[in-house]
Amino acid sequence: MLTFLVVSAAVFLCPLAICSPCIANNLPPKPALVGHRGAPMLAPENTMLSFRKSMECGVVAFETDVQLSKDMKPFLMHDNGPSFLLRTTDVKEKFLGRDADMHANFTLQELQTLNAGEWFVRTDPFQSVSSLSKEEKREANNQTVPSLSELLVMAKKHNVSLIFDLKNEKNSTGFHNSDSYYTAETIEKSGISPDKIWWLPPEYRHDVRKVTPGLKQVYNNVQEMYADGGSFLNMKYSFLSTHEISELRKNNVSVNLWVVNERWLFSLLWCSGASSVTTNACHILKSMSKPDWHLEPNMYMGIWISADVISLLLMFGLFLWQRRRNHVFHQNTSERSVPLLPR
Known part of the structure; x- marks a missing residue:
């Protein structure tokens, strides 16, 4: 679980390390x-x-x-x-x-x-x-x-x-x-x-x-x-x-x-x-009217945070679903394993 949390945190926070001139408010003139x-x-x-x-x-x-x-x-x-x-x-x-x-x-x-x-x-x-x-x-x-x-x-x-x-x-x-x-x-x-x-x-x-x-x-x-x-x-x-x-x-x-x-x-x-x-x-x-990958910083942050939140909710939902599934599985297993008493 610790390894999973560390890797997940690294993935969620990696956009902080991305530095691109195409994430900017002001776009220079076309070359x-x-x-x-x-x-x-x-x-x-x-x-x-x-x-x-x-x-x-x-x-x-x-x-x-x-x-x-x-x-x-x-x-x-x-x-x-x-x-x-x-x-x-x-x-x-x-x-x-x-x-x-x-x-x-x-x-x-x-x-x-x-x-x-x-x-x-x-x-x-x-x-x-x-x-x-x-x-x-x-x-x-x-x-x-x-x-x-x-x-x-x-x-x-x-x-x-x-x-x-x-x-x-x-x-x-x-x-x-x-x-x-x-x-x-x-x-x-x-x-x-x-x-x-x-x-x-x-x-x-x-x-x-x-x-x-x-x-x-x-x-x-x-x-x-x-x-x-x-x-x-x-x-x-x-x-x-x-x-x-x-x-x-x-x-x-x-x-x-x-x-x-x-x-x-x-x-x-x-x-x-x-x-x-x-x-x-x-x-x-000549036909390009804008760069293919230009994003304003606010738009970039919005996409990043939205993707992180959705991912976290999905992960948390899957975790709860899997936990409930395991609980039901163990409960059914326990019921089947109880020995029948003779009449």
Whole structure:
């Protein structure tokens, strides 16, 4: 009985130990959406169709990956190193024997002859191709490798921001031979408003500031951000606790978290006050009008106390019923066991 009472008390009181940002009176604004390589569940990643699809979700920024071609033109491609084209293009058929080449072995013109969408329709990586119309499948099947300039034109036209990784920056020797230099130069020539560029690559950050002032500087390290006087953080969602996110937002730091695809995770980060999230599933998250698990403290307390009271009453009722049942059982047993006296 003592063990039972201890365990029951622990169960009844355990909500006191639950601390969730989703138990609150005031709900922060819904985090903005950033399209991770566009909308890769709906179209081939890092293609113009993918970025157009992400705009249908109302994204505030495109997230992409930038590399330099042989003729020093920035283009969009996530995979890097040897065979970087193999997963998402038909390089094996178009350039026989060159499928293991590096990014610097292809000109932009050569890259743009490749099909960058057929793989998506064929492999269906997110089991989402069936949701596309025949026209959308046909369009997805004929995508090419975009240049950074093409995406900048789209971003400028639709007033969308841009954040990107530079995949081969660590291999450069000096700023003027680096991906940062040619990328910053391309951004400058595009005429896009500098504050629409969320500059993430850290290697030549201060040199880039001189070439293209006004860029929104984004950091992937809290200490580096504070040391540089920054106020914009871009990190994996699991690297920050909900409390840390809330504290950063109180200090007017913008917090973008990647890659967030599930409703429950988006709900938790929403309650924590995240500014924005990078997602593959913008079409799912855009429809959410509130977090899935938000409760006001009074409502939470009411549910908890009501559940405890009902449970206690049920337990007490079962205890009395079982006690009465045992009493009747023993009484009947006693009556049957009394020996009959001879007449």
